[in-house]
Amino acid sequence: xxxxxxxxxxxxxxxxxxxxxxxxxxxxxxxxxxxxxxxxxxxxxxxxxxxxxxxxxxxxxxxxxxxxxxxxxxxxxxxxxxxxxxxxxxxxxxxxxxxxxxxxxxxxxxxxxxxxxxxxxxxxxxxxxxxxxxxxxxxxxxxxxxxxxxxxxxxxxxxxxxxxxxxxxxxxxxxxxxxxxxxxxxxxxxxxxxxxxxxxxxxxxxxxxxxxxxxxxxxxxxxxxxxxxxxxxxxxxxxxxxxxxxxxxxxxxxxxxxxxxxxxxxxxxxxxxxxxxxxxxxxxxxxxxxxxxxxxxxxxxxxxxxxxxxxxxxxxxxxxxxxxxxxxxxxxxxxxxxxxxxxxxxxxxxxxxxxxxxxxxxxxxxxxxxxxxxxxxxxxxxxxxxxxxxxxxxxxxxxxxxxxxxxxxx
Ligand code: FEO
Numbered sequence: 311x312x313x314x315x316x317x318x319x320x321x322x323x324x325x326x327x328x329x330x331x332x333x334x335x336x337x338x339x340x341x342x343x344x345x346x347x348x349x350x351x352x353x354x355x356x357x358x359x360x361x362x363x364x365x366x367x368x369x370x371x372x373x374x375x376x377x378x379x380x381x382x383x384x385x386x387x388x389x390x391x392x393x394x395x396x397x398x399x400x401x402x403x404x405x406x407x408x409x410x411x412x413x414x415x416x417x418x419x420x421x422x423x424x425x426x427x428x429x430x431x432x433x434x435x436x437x438x439x440x441x442x443x444x445x446x447x448x449x450x451x452x453x454x455x456x457x458x459x460x461x462x463x464x465x466x467x468x469x470x471x472x473x474x475x476x477x478x479x480x481x482x483x484x485x486x487x488x489x490x491x492x493x494x495x496x497x498x499x500x501x502x503x504x505x506x507x508x509x510x511x512x513x514x515x516x517x518x519x520x521x522x523x524x525x526x527x528x529x530x531x532x533x534x535x536x537x538x539x540x541x542x543x544x545x546x547x548x549x550x551x552x553x554x555x556x557x558x559x560x561x562x563x564x565x566x567x568x569x570x571x572x573x574x575x576x577x578x579x580x581x582x583x584x585x586x587x588x589x590x591x592x593x594x595x596x597x598x599x600x601x602x603x604x605x606x607x608x609x610x611x612x613x614x615x616x617x618x619x620x621x622x623x624x625x626x627x628x629x630x631x632x633x634x635x636x637x638x639x640x641x642x643x644x645x646x647x648x649x650x651x652x653x654x655x656x657x658x659x660x661x662x663x664x665x666x667x668x669x670x671x672x673x674x675x676x677x678x679x680x681x682x683x684x685x686x687x688x689x690x691x692x693x694x695x696x697x698x699x700x701x702x703x704x705x706x707x708x709x710x711x712x713x714x715x716x717x718x719x720x
Contacts, residue, residue: 322471358380359411383409417437463478474526568613581685589704652678
């Protein structure tokens with residue numbers, strides 16, 4: 311006989327599945343400890359609520375767990391906090407099997423729901439923050455927590471159990487069938503790594519979600535991946551609070567301007583130095599220089615994150631910017647780019663396309679690229695050209711500091 315799935319709170323059961331062998335998640339995340347796709351089932355006097363589903367390839371185990379707890383006819387609601395396929399993969403089959411179930415999603419998930427199930431006739435309701443579901447002695451408040459980490463993500467709070475279903479928030483890619491944070495080993499690296507890769511680009515949304523959570527007494531956090539947080543859940547909330555506020559505390563009101571450069575014959579480095587001096591002459595701006603030839607990706611991310619603006623100095627080799635420059639740009643994927651100012655400069659030998667390529671990329675990433683004349687210098691910069699670099703630095707820093715200019719977002 312199949313064992314009953316584990317209970318995580320009063321009449322709330324774990325019906326998630328384990329993926330211990332996954333080693334790369336969403337292409338960019340390494341998952342040395344595997345992962346889990348957490349889903350839950352709430353039994354009430356008036357029917358059953360399913361909270362999220364699992365990746366499609368694991369759905370049979372998910373359905374078996376449901377079948378040990380209830381019949382499909384008893385399912386009244388399916389709450390989908392996040393519609394990414396690792397949590398909604400089993401939904402199309404579930405709505406076939408549970409004919410009386412209504413799907414509850416955030417309004418932003420409406421179009422995605424249809425695209426995901428390829429079905430126009432789904433019984434669903436879109437729910438905003440503060441909407442409540444009361445069923446058979448359970449009261450659930452819904453909280454819109456967008457961009458954590460898709461536009462449609464939401465959380466919910468079960469009042470009777472003081473339980474937060476947090477979606478991907480507070481998740482970890484860390485498989486351990488012992489389930490609870492006080493039972494599994496030290497997963498702190500996975501918790502921090504998950505924040506860095508999934509939540510960090512959306513820090514302002516993390517702050518908004520934490521504000522929404524503040525009004526609830528939370529004794530248990532049930533995320534969509536990794537351990538369920540029942541011992542000292544407040545410590546995990548505090549970590550998110552610190553990480554999402556780290557940059558403002560560190561900067562203390564100053565504007566940080568980072569100048570990254572790559573150089574073969576020190577020509578682009580000389581330009582960077584002159585620009586740096588120009589930037590530094592502007593009050594309220596702190597400039598720093600970084601040689602891209604010897605900087606680790608993790609350090610690039612940290613520097614870019616705290617930078618209000620950054621400049622990239624690049625030579626042109628075979629009509630392109632060398633790889634370390636593109637590596638730097640790829641780090642922006644992990645960051646909140648909103649409002650950051652950026653530009654490019656460089657010395658070249660023949661044709662100097664690299665600066666234009668980088669400027670185009672910065673614009674396509676929707677960074678603020680001030681409409682300054684592109685700073686490209688053929689081979690060794692003259693005294694006069696270094697003066698132009700200094701002036702460029704002054705002008706860029708002033709714009710960063712709030713001087714009004716027309717910004718080209720095209
Ligand atoms: Fe766990 Fe964003 O999916």
